Amino acid sequence: MSAPDTSIAAAVAERLHRSRAAATVLATTTGRQRTDALIGIAAALRSSASLIIDANRRDLAAGRETGLATGLLDRLLLDDARVEALAVAVEDIARLADPVGQSVRGQALPNGVRVDEIRVPFGVVGAIYEARPNVTVDIAALALKSGNAIVLRGGSAAAESNRAILAVLRDAVAAAGLPADAVQSVDDFGRQGGTELMRARGLVDVLVPRGSAHLIETVVTESLVPVIETGSGVVHIVLDASAREDWAVDIVNNAKVQRPSVCNAVETVLVHRDAAERLLPPVLDRLAESGVIIHGDETVQRLGRDVVPATDDDWATEYLSLDLAVRVVDDLDEAIAHIRRYSTGHTESIITSDQANAERFLAEVDSAVVMVNASTRFTDGGEFGFGAEVGISTQKLHARGPMGLAELTSTKWVVRGSGQSRG
């Protein structure tokens, strides 16, 4: 690695100071002003669609030249339908309730002093993510709605798309009477832009990395700015001895098949030995119908067809595909121990008719979301009624589980007295 360029460091710092100034203005805006800005952004995305798509074509051409994988090219692609979807998503965020100013708790002290904790924007939010231009729009809209200035650092393979989108966002924000610097990017500083962003403690209030486990790990390790970690999901379903067969079949199939590429899809099923002969044949049959490839231990290989022998690596793998690891365990203790060892702390569900086992599972499994007799696919901001999907936090500080707009705010204590001193 070459030594950091001090002139870049100074230029990033100067830019972040402008973000802070913009955040100060944003902190006193009304919810109406911020909603109007988002409506303006949606309109600007539509009217600038061809400009954005042209820029995106340059990224795609460069990506093909450098041999970017097909899946990554697809994530990078913007066409008319996708730009329209982005505009609709911004309008959806615009319509959400304003988290800023909401009262968290409050009371009058015995001496008459009134004490209230209310939600306020963080100030400056940084986002570090991969070559997905839709994230540029999404995270900017979420930040602005919650009263924060946003500083973007996207993947370099989307540089042209992001530059075009940034210009659209800044113009629309300014047209709405808010400071254009409420939306900034450090993409033009390349890799060091991201590094400086991670070091900007005091200028940036919180960093939200979005993307692969590797990207998140890098940010968590290198950042001096506090991070909200949205983690990967090695998600488990336990089929207890008393599990109903219909629930087991439906929930495992739904949790694996409905959308295999997302973090709340199940990756490992653990089956109680006493129920293996009863449950595994129908569960595996249904999964086979859905085209799922089973990676199983010896018992699973015996009870299913075309089962791939599982290795230790399978237990730690987030497939994000139509693959599923299946293991037979001796009892609930072994199931919980397996989860403790391999889970990423996202979501785990038990299918059981035994009330005591259900309560034990809920109490002892230390994950963001623990479930009984429900599909792990319910771990989702939209399903939980938050409206927006900021991400699923797998950390324990500040936010855990599905994050709504409120999780992009801090709080402030407001104290109103009439001359009181402390006795």
Next chain:
Amino acid sequence: MSAPDTSIAAAVAERLHRSRAAATVLATTTGRQRTDALIGIAAALRSSASLIIDANRRDLAAGRETGLATGLLDRLLLDDARVEALAVAVEDIARLADPVGQSVRGQALPNGVRVDEIRVPFGVVGAIYEARPNVTVDIAALALKSGNAIVLRGGSAAAESNRAILAVLRDAVAAAGLPADAVQSVDDFGRQGGTELMRARGLVDVLVPRGSAHLIETVVTESLVPVIETGSGVVHIVLDASAREDWAVDIVNNAKVQRPSVCNAVETVLVHRDAAERLLPPVLDRLAESGVIIHGDETVQRLGRDVVPATDDDWATEYLSLDLAVRVVDDLDEAIAHIRRYSTGHTESIITSDQANAERFLAEVDSAVVMVNASTRFTDGGEFGFGAEVGISTQKLHARGPMGLAELTSTKWVVRGSGQSRG
């Protein structure tokens, strides 16, 4: 710096794995069990007082030999009265409401799935602090009450006292039927023990540094484990043009004099130029009666007696003594700009009779606690009715302002279904 000793790293990791195992047990204890453990700790502190005081004498003797400052020796000192005070403090914590299991929010989804967010312990909490053996007892009691295992790293000047206290705590916890490893220390590994603690992401859930700004800065910079930052307080009071004289005099005096050594004491008073002639003479007279040394700008020097000329350093200083910086500002804009530049984001108060200025101050000043017409000394967990004083958070993530037991917990989503899958 010498290279880290890998055998120490392994030994610390082994110890932290035992903390995690203890945390798993603690997570399923009842509030009654944890309360009883604290009552047992209080009794054990009393019955072991002479043993603890003997150990403390060895620390004091070593401290005098190495020339420890008088103030530090006083903070280190334990005598019968102070051990009794520690026991009483533990009993006070024992009596607080149990935060674990409290419902934060919850709802039934349209499909009948019940979704509840409830408070759960973090798991393993690390504490890094200075040579104050009372912190050892205090943070351990707060952690246990909230269902967390605690790993201690205290100042080496208190090593003997902390070792004696640790043994008392562990024995009392074990006698209450909880795992002794719920309370551990890495003090015996010296400086590297603290370093390994800061690197133990995944084993330790959160670190709470307590002590000087320098110690907190070190932990914040070096730690890979998420940190709850309890910061220093360069606290401001603004005397607006319309401030009532009696409130200005009383509140400034109370905020400076009632307990100058704590973080919520005022350090800088900013006076609107239009009120300087009216307010400064009575305010400064009252402070002089209280023995306060004023560090002022030219106008303050003219209006007060024995005023020390203020330098730029004074505006950034947390005196923690009977010193106060006083500056005349042209208007509320200049006051807010001064606060934005020099505040540590702890507490600021405005004394004013102007409603618009009051609301502007509350909205624009970005500190954990913002006040109108009240003493900054009210920023306190006890005053806010939290019972316990975990610290005053000056960060924006997870907790801001006075922290109660609830701030030593995370949450978990508990989802109860009856076979539902996602459509």
